[in-house]
Amino acid sequence: MARTAPPRVLLVEDEPAQRAVLAYNLEAEGFDVIQADNGEDALLLVSEEAPDIIILDWMMPKLSGIEVCRRLKMRPETRGIPIIMLSARAEEVDKIRGLETGADDYVVKPYSVLELMARARAQLRRVRPSTAGVVLEHEDIRLDPESHRVFRGEKSLKLGPTEFKLLVTLLERPGRVFSREQLLDLVWGRDIYVDTRTVDVHVGRLRKSLMQHGGSDPVRTVRGAGYALG
């Protein structure tokens, strides 16, 4: 995957253990991680480090995440930076929303790290034309998220909605093996109950769609583990 400079994320969380876990995972995903354990430092670091995205815990000593969020969204030079808020309970999300802090997304603890990653990437794609306009590519497969179009070589392909999301997910990390459970999380959403075998069916459909004009099977089955691209 051709990359520009790695995206910089400012991670604001006062609980050291949680921060460490997240930082570790974010770094493993190729993010440049800047850390802060309170709101005041966070505000300083935003100007100093110019992060591309902010992950912000709600509950923090001194300045709460809500307050930090509000202030950042007021300043014109920082209001474009997407903010993902972490909150401890689902009801709190409504509260935060009600306060109109302007956060771009909310994740409820305990969250799946994969989900948080996916949302962070989604936000980045949204605001960062370098990533947003860029088509996802792998070998001869091209996918333009904007126009919702998929090509294999020169031929245009027709995919169903689920096939499309599935391909986007796989395309975001070519080579990486996703378990059926992970794919259910990322493509279907965590709270939906569907049988894991359903993933198989859709992978099969995606395969057929990708090969409708010929070509080899780009999806790799890893027995006992899951699926990957290439």
Place this chain on the structure above:
Amino acid sequence: MARTAPPRVLLVEDEPAQRAVLAYNLEAEGFDVIQADNGEDALLLVSEEAPDIIILDWMMPKLSGIEVCRRLKMRPETRGIPIIMLSARAEEVDKIRGLETGADDYVVKPYSVLELMARARAQLRRVRPSTAGVVLEHEDIRLDPESHRVFRGEKSLKLGPTEFKLLVTLLERPGRVFSREQLLDLVWGRDIYVDTRTVDVHVGRLRKSLMQHGGSDPVRTVRGAGYALG
């Protein structure tokens, strides 16, 4: 979400109450906890249970933590396991340091449980990069956990699920000898009953797979003890 095996921590602390608190918290964090209340048991359990990390109290009857630490760091097969020493007062840390016991980190009582967790995780990340992004390597064998791919030199290898997990385990600590029981624990899971001889068969299969394109046998048999890589 598919997990790798949970990290195993050997907790050595003679004071029951403190040990209970720590064990509880470690388990809540997803560690697999093995407990000992004296240094002798600790030394035994290290070989039997193959922990990923050791948390060691300084003051203990019989063998002190310092002595245990020194002995573990002398044996080549255990010296890679990170040790965190607990000591009662700050001045003692200097003393321990002066003794050059080789502990990897020190935490002063009374410590914050959260801090101890964070340090434990930090140590694990340091020595056990298996979880993300990092490629496990030993001599000409390369294994990428993320893409589930294995190479010997330039050639790609095809392994079955069990062979793969077995290789991951061995690769996480090249040179270390694992007993058949340990391998059953780590590869098959703690509560599965299978004959220990099954390990032999799978080691044989792994050998064949690793040598399918030629090359020498990288798995060493230690008669009466188990298997190791290199």
Place this chain on the structure above:
DNA sequence: TTCATTTGTTACATAATCGTCGCAGGACTG
């Protein structure tokens, strides 16, 4: 050497996993 023990290897029955098909229900469209 000879013997007992441990380990390597093969074969085979069983079990688990995977790909695919068809169907019924739902959503959406014209």
Place this chain on the structure above:
DNA sequence: CAGTCCTGCGACGATTATGTAACAAATGAA
């Protein structure tokens, strides 16, 4: 409203992996 598309599920067969037993080879001790 009819028609089309999509979805999730159950079922079936084909493939692959697994565990065990049996036997061969090796190792080490006496």
